[in-house]
Amino acid sequence: MGRAQYTIRRILQAVPVLLGVAAITYFLMEAMPGDPVSIMLGPSPSAAQAEAIRAKYGLNRPVWVRFLNYLIDAVRLDLGQSIYYKVPVTRKIAERLPVTLLLLASSFTFAILTAVPLGIISAKRRNKPTDHVSRVVALLGVSTPSFWIGLMLIIVFAYRLDVLPATNLILPWAPVGSVDGADSRVDVLAAAGRHLLLPTLSLGTLQMAALTRIERSSMLEVLGQEYVKLARAYGVSEFTILRKHAFRNAQLPLITLLGLQLTSAIGGAVLTETVFSINGMGRLIITAINNQDFALVTGTTLVFGFVFVVGVIVTDLSYAYVDPRVTFEEAE
Amino acid sequence: MSQSEPLLRVENLKTQFFTEEGTVRAVDGVSFEVGEGELVGLVGESGAGKSVAAQSIMRLVEEPGRIVDGTVTYKGRTLVDIERGPDGDLRESEAMLSRREMRTDIRGTEIAIIFQDPMESLNPVFTVGGQVREFIELNRDVSGAEAEEIAIDMLREVGIPEPVKRYDEYPHQFSGGMRQRVLIAMALACEPSLIIADEPTTALDVTVEGQILDLVDDLQEKYDTAFVWVTHDMGVVAEICDSVNVMYLGEVIEQADVDDLFHDTKHPYTRALLRSIPRPDRTVESLDPIGGVMPEAINPPSGCRFHTRCPDAREVCREVHPTHAPPEEGADAAGAGNDGARPADAARAAEADGRQPHLVSCVKYESVGYEHSESLEAEATGAFAGGLAEMRGGERDE
């Protein structure tokens, strides 16, 4: 089966998952106590007012009809109106999504860039001091609440040392004029970097640790493989073995894990955004939940599901790209 | 000893594994030689240490294993030479090749290896051709394009149909037998003088095994490459080897030319191994597996290591560690191989021919009082569990 076909199949497989995500959130929201109408109007709206609102938001129809309509609208990229923000949900998401994606991307980049070398060195120097250190770091990393790391970073770097900002993110592509004290793109990038540093460390540490652990064990496993020994037996240098013969194979479990980590990373983003007062999707959904902003919660969750599904597809595809066995087996 | 310097000489090789449970003496003083173009078998049960011995030659033993003693010379170069330092600590002698030299001068270039499991030995994420080519490029002074050409030729040579097309395919698109052919091609393509084949056919089914053995036989003749053939299968040994070293628990207990070994079997263990080969002239019932399980190499039995399982074991076997030597005249009272020739003479004769002298480690052939010693009740006599039959079933037939 060709890659294209495989890709299409993976995408099609994602559709029921997204439907499921929408359904779960929609019906959970439906189960929420409290009437959105009374939230909008206060405790004693006039009957006519309430009816008008119900009609306006379609709340007078049966739930499954509303759900179907919701799905149809969703396909047309209409996720409804946010009651809290009084703007279309899609607009709010469009505003916030880039921030969260930036945070996720930077955390994953940080995690991968540290975890891969660390894991490889650890595996290569197995049971040597370097290995012990990196294993302890990884163990602590997977055991520490990310938001606590964030709090500690803020205490140290923002409060005590006062060297890095404790809030907000600046998008690297933000217009120069909109960033305080920035006169050029370079200034904006510098500001963006400074703002990104602590949240990245806070969110990325867990990923980094988890990836280091998997990288180490998969590298160990690969280094024990016959084909690595074979390479060694044919005079391939240790460096080339690491770089070429072992590296690609060792990344396979890592790639799988990356996709799966996305869901915990998004959860972590909710916390990180809260700790660092970053206006991303995470805080958006919390605000939405607290205000029983039905459409916004469902829309945000759906987008999270979408990001996750896209992430998994991307990792699956890169897996297939790295490991030629995958597409082949799928074809059988 | 042969007059001309052999291609490979292994002397008193000891390789140990330092585990939490204790020191495993995987290879415990093994010596043998391989002449130019000779096909030498290294045979024994699982855990006998034959693979470790083979890999020790190329210094491929990994942590926690270490070569602790012995010398390996190849074409006059010292691959391994462990000596005792002034404080009694073990150290690599200066004559020994550096790791770098091992890598650039020996591995692949001079000595190639074929591993047991063709399914695991090829890297699944690279094309077959690419892998063959890489090793050729690395070990022969040729350009990439030439290497590719050589690779394709060699794939054809080992009987892979449509080699040009298959060159770009991945290992998972090859069957086990085909992959083993690739590995053989890989080894031959580097044009080494010695190939160590570490149970190369164990993982294959019998028909494929047969084809591969034939192939190796042909190619060996054609390229005149020497082989060290590691196997647990006496049948394979009989088919292709020139001389044989039988290993048990880290030691070589009998070594001889293949004919001598089969027809003038000295050691009870070798005899037991031979009895356990299925042969068309015998019924399955008459197969006689070796009783018991090989003991751990951490705490090898005292005296003769085989005494715990030996049908001929006597009290003395538990006490005296046999020397590895030509069987002594007259000492062989209960031995089976009484064909009239005097073993020691035969050994000398063999040596004179440049053939492998027949050496054996068994007290039966020494004057240590075997005849008068009490018979031991070997633990596993008659037991059907464990042993070679099961091993064969497990390793070969599924």
Add this chain to the structure above:
Amino acid sequence: MTDDDIERVLDRIDRRTFLAGAGAAGVTTVAGCAGGGGGEGEGDTPADETGEGTEDTETTGSDTGGGTLNLAQVKSPLEFDPIVLNDVPSDQVASLLFEGLYTYDEGTGIVPELATGEPEVSDDGLQYVVEMTGDATFHNGDPVTPEDVKYSFEAPVDEETDNASTFNMIDSITVVDDTTVQFDLAYPFGAFMTSLTAGIVPKSVREEDKEAFNTSQPVGSGPFEFDDWQEGDFVDLVRYDDYWGEPTANLEAIHFEPVEEATTRVTTLRNGENDVIEEIPPKLYSTVRGIEDASIDEVPGIGYFYLSFNCNEGPTADPQVREAVDYCFSMDSAVENYVEPTGVRQYSPFPASIAEEWEFPVDQWAEIPHDKNIDEATALFEEAGVSMDYSWRIIVPPDDKREQIGISVSNGLKEAGFDDVTVQRLDWGAFLDQYVSGDEADYNMYTLGWSGVPDPDSFTYYMFGRTDDTLGVTNGSYYGANSDAGVEAAEQIVAARESADREERKQLYTEAVTTILEDRAHLPAYNLKNSFGVKEYVNDFTSHPVESFQMVTDRNNVSVDK
């Protein structure tokens, strides 16, 4: 997000709720407890406000080059159209963009802004005629006309916005001439002046595109013009150079930035990222005071936090039991421990600034609550025949301070010998459902906060009224329905509400509140301050009980000398 943050968020809902209920209250409303919004989460005090930036005329330095002020709000504004906006942060910004006919002086007194003088009140307080200046212009250059005024008061009702109920008492509005507008009320409404502080919007601009007017291009007549904003990130205002009044603002620009985390806000103040920060939590007072070049500017806001009894059902319907509960704990020490210094003890429903303005007998009221005396309490419970097996249920909203009051009561009840006392901290949704049910199973007591326009009406009618729009709607105590004294107090409150005679109103309120306090329908607790951390190089910044802060008035004009 902490509990407190959640409250902050919920504050909005809450405020909406109360405003909706608040109905006739006032048109303009103002940032009462600006802090109420944030703070460490005193969520609920529904602050209202739509103030405008009070710039009358004349003033101090109308020089120039006042620099840019960076101000950290607790939360981000959401919208700017005074017709629809309904939350404190939005209101703080809008009050600089828009002006009302009237505005507040340094306290809760009401002074003319777009109007030229006091309104002419006639027909027993049913008709208000306001003369307004002809000089004022909107930021687009259009004059501010009576037509715009009429529109600004009618639109909320026509569009059924969240603020609609605030203007219910208006029957009709008439444009008399180019500078005169006349309000006819459906019924007399004592607090109508506060309604007249509502921001005036340009009808033509808003009608063109309401959405844009609200969220991207608000146009008012205030001293600052809207420049740019991003929800959750910042709001930028720039000086309106052609401002009609006096003085023109010193500041060239104001940059608002929401910083929810109190500690972070303080840090931004310390490192100069922000020049003014809103809302200092109690434990950070010392930290802010420790900042060399900063100080705290604070004033009690327009709010009222209290413990209320269920006078409808259960033992607390008996005033004796309520008094016994009063004996169980000391509100003074509870407030001292958990509220100060962010808040102050309050002995009546009226926030200090209102009490001062109206000269209510605060000292006398302060004598009413008992000190803690468990023996007295036990005796009273016994006398009232409350079984020691009774299961007390106190519900509190998700706010630490109010929960703490509940816990203090519960500890006292336990000391008095009750074993089964629950303090149930509820989410806002659940709390708002329960606290007005009057059902003994839902609550015996609850703690809550209230805010409104700076008029006594806001702090009595909704909590003690017995009319359809209050009893069981905003009044969960049911006191007004409980006893003769309660009925009388409720009637006095309604009478005061419908009178335009201030003396008469004062008399009625004094009597009613005294009855209420003595009968212990509520135990008043505290009020929060609007507190700001201010850098020393910021001149003239003034916190305000109603409007959070004042930037440009005839009394002050903020500037920054960095």
Add this chain to the structure above:
Amino acid sequence: MATTPDIENEPSPDREFNEEPAAEQPKARVGWQYTLSQVRRDPTAMSGLVVIGVATLVAVVSFVDGVLFAYLAGFGAFASLGVEQYAIAEALWVSPIAETGAPILRPPAFLTNELYPGEPGTLAHPLGTDHRGRDLLVRLFYGTRIAITVGIVSTGLAMVLGMVVGSVAGYYGGLVDDALMRGAETLYAIPFLVLVIVFMVAFGRNLTFAMIGVGVATIPTFARLIRSRVLSVREEEYVDAARAAGVRDRNIIMRHVIPNSFAPVLVQATLQVGVSILIVAGLSFLGYGAQPPTPSWGQMLSNSRDYMLPNPWFSIWPGLAILATVVGFNLLGDGLRDALDPRINN
């Protein structure tokens, strides 16, 4: 193909000898006894076990004191014996929930903070006090209960449900499999934290629903694991034999499939407890956990946020407590993995 048994019998040299002792061990590496014997030999697992043991002990004490006593105090007989909530804590130290009137935000013993310059903390409150003057050490101690309970209960729930889903999906295959696994994937696609919060908002914001929510959200992890085990066990001959002999599916799953999944599930469960503790701490931090005044670590962290500047200690301790506990579970999980499946790692 012969590859699988081969690895057992004649693998690469170091493995060969490492596993030499294992040759005489029972084939199926399952069973408590074996597990325990392996764990006892593994210092990593042992240290994890010690941490967990201590935490559990602390949790049990705080359960008795905080929950059981509160319940028993409702009965006159017990109450007259002096049984009341936090009686133990008060007898030994101070109650974790009642303010003692101690100064708020005191620094830990011998250390200072911004609020009390030049006035270091004392042993009266070794870790200092919180924003209400409550002793941090006691609250930390009693917070253990929430972490341990939630971690173990939610993981247990996920394990049981995951086993059911995974084994049914794997055993029956086909449409059942597809439907169940798509469902699991869907659950997995919603970020844990969001799913649990929405769940709690819908059903109730308390600890019970936090546990159920985390449990449900974790089902996919176990379902997948069990399913893959089932898929391999299903093909085993003895399962075929059992099926041929007319043993009912349910019994086959219970007797053969589940026991054979013991090792990986145990490892996963141990690690998952740590993850769940982290999730619940996050939930509490956001206000979706144990409701005050019941002490929980996440909520303490949440409370501490406003005081990080004047008294960072308040933030430091609960984080360390979470860290230590989760490290304990991870150590045990790693140790178990090494012990039960020597091929991974060591």
